[in-house]
Amino acid sequence: MDIGINNEDRHQIAEGLSKLLADTYTLYLKTHYFHWNVTGPMFNTLHLMFETQYTELALAVDLVAERIRSLGVYAPGTYAQFSKLTSIDETVDVPKANDMIRELVAGHEAVCRTARSVFPAAEKADDEATADLLTQRLQLHEKTAWMLRSLLEK
Helix, strand or coil: CCCCCCHHHHHHHHHHHHHHHHHHHHHHHHHHHHHHHCCCCCHHHHHHHHHHHHHHHHHHHHHHHHHHHHCCCCCCCCHHHHHHHCCCCCCCCCCCHHHHHHHHHHHHHHHHHHHHHHHHHHHHCCCHHHHHHHHHHHHHHHHHHHHHHHHCCC
């Protein structure tokens, strides 16, 4: 494979993107779980908002995985792999609506940190395609975290 990025750099970038993929998928599952189980006075607002968010995350998972494959590396795709790679804790119980929002804010912020951690490897290899994907993901997750935080203001 000769796309202008050496083998070692491609694997290092793919390793970082695999963590981003795991975080994105874990956040997708959490958001979908909360969508199904939210209750309370903000039910309709949150139910619809969470649906919009998990739909976007489902599309993002594909984009990140396909970038990994474009680098010539197999993308992780099992629960076992994701659980080892993710920085986001699984939620086992059903939290109250405001706690769901707080957990999702923390999840989006975690994805931002993970995305930022991949930039040095992408920049070192002049991998503009990965840098562009990371920038797009950061913009979306930062905006979503801001919107969710706004719901918690009194």
